[in-house]
Amino acid sequence: xxxxxxxxxxxxxxxxxxxxxxxxxxxxxxxxxxxxxxxxxxxxxxxxxxxxxxxxxxxxxxxxxxxxxxxxxxxxxxxxxxxxxxxxxxxxxxxxxxxxxxxxxxxxxxxxxxxxxxxxxxxxxxxxxxxxxxxxxxxxxxxxxxx
Amino acid sequence: xxxxxxxxxxxxxxxxxxxxxxxxxxxxxxxxxxxxxxxxxxxxxxxxxxxxxxxxxxxxxxxxxxxxxxxxxxxxxxxxxxxxxxxxxxxxxxxxxxxxxxxxxxxxxxxxxxxxxxxxxx
Numbered sequence: 261x262x263x264x265x266x267x268x269x270x271x272x273x274x275x276x277x278x279x280x281x282x283x284x285x286x287x288x289x290x291x292x293x294x295x296x297x298x299x300x301x302x303x304x305x306x307x308x309x310x311x312x313x314x315x316x317x318x319x320x321x322x323x324x325x326x327x328x329x330x331x332x333x334x335x336x337x338x339x340x341x342x343x344x345x346x347x348x349x350x351x352x353x354x355x356x357x358x359x360x361x362x363x364x365x366x367x368x369x370x371x372x373x374x375x376x377x378x379x380x381x382x383x384x385x386x387x388x389x390x391x392x393x394x395x396x397x398x399x400x401x402x403x404x405x406x407x
Numbered sequence: 408x409x410x411x412x413x414x415x416x417x418x419x420x421x422x423x424x425x426x427x428x429x430x431x432x433x434x435x436x437x438x439x440x441x442x443x444x445x446x447x448x449x450x451x452x453x454x455x456x457x458x459x460x461x462x463x464x465x466x467x468x469x470x471x472x473x474x475x476x477x478x479x480x481x482x483x484x485x486x487x488x489x490x491x492x493x494x495x496x497x498x499x500x501x502x503x504x505x506x507x508x509x510x511x512x513x514x515x516x517x518x519x520x521x522x523x524x525x526x527x528x529x
Binding site for chain 2: 313371372
């Protein structure tokens with residue numbers, strides 16, 4: 261029998277993230293949390309998934325010009341795939357550093373753009389891949405192992 | 408130290424904006440921030456959040472991070488849309504005229520702690 265961690269996660273739901281919808285930003289992540297609550301996870305896992313989703317969603321709203329967030333589920337893990345067709349991240353190593361930010365005053369007024377988004381995503385993920393190139397958007401794949 | 412929201416409202420002379428029926432709820436510790444990423448990174452579930460921001464992201468951040476109630480400082484007042492969103496999440500909101508520093512100081516003096524002190528994590 262295949263151990264659960266080797267099973268390929270299946271798509272549970274695909275959400276669309278609207279561009280520059282600052283008032284609505286975050287609602288996809290709340291929907292993700294509610295979706296997984298129904299499946300029945302520990303509060304701690306749910307929190308980690310929701311934080312990753314929320315920070316990634318804010319990035320897509322603020323920088324990515326809209327995009328999508330898909331939730332995949334395997335018995336032992338949740339995989340979030342967040343994609344946009346935005347300008348891409350020119351220097352990913354720099355963007356991963358806490359405190360590095362290219363946020364506008366409008367983003368900061370919302371309480372984001374302190375250069376903590378990607379580090380927060382990394383901290384709450386068990387595996388993280390980011391594919392990005394200038395002019396071709398960004399794809400983030402984060403996995404959270406269920407405990 | 409677990410503290411009831413009704414007690415917090417009294418200490419801060421705060422006006423309750425949503426969650427009037429939830430004031431028996433207890434918070435375990437407190438976190439103060441205007442940056443929502445800071446709340447997501449460092450706050451602990453079961454906390455009270457004190458903030459000077461009053462936009463929808465505060466309510467969504469609270470829901471994601473497991474914050475039990477939000478106090479807006481220096482008389483900040485969210486829009487009705489934000490209050491309605493908080494009601495949807497059963498998130499009590501209150502507003503106090505005290506500044507961030509003074510509101511935090513008053514709560515600390517009464518024994519409420521943050522996560523960075525050993526007694527806050529106890």
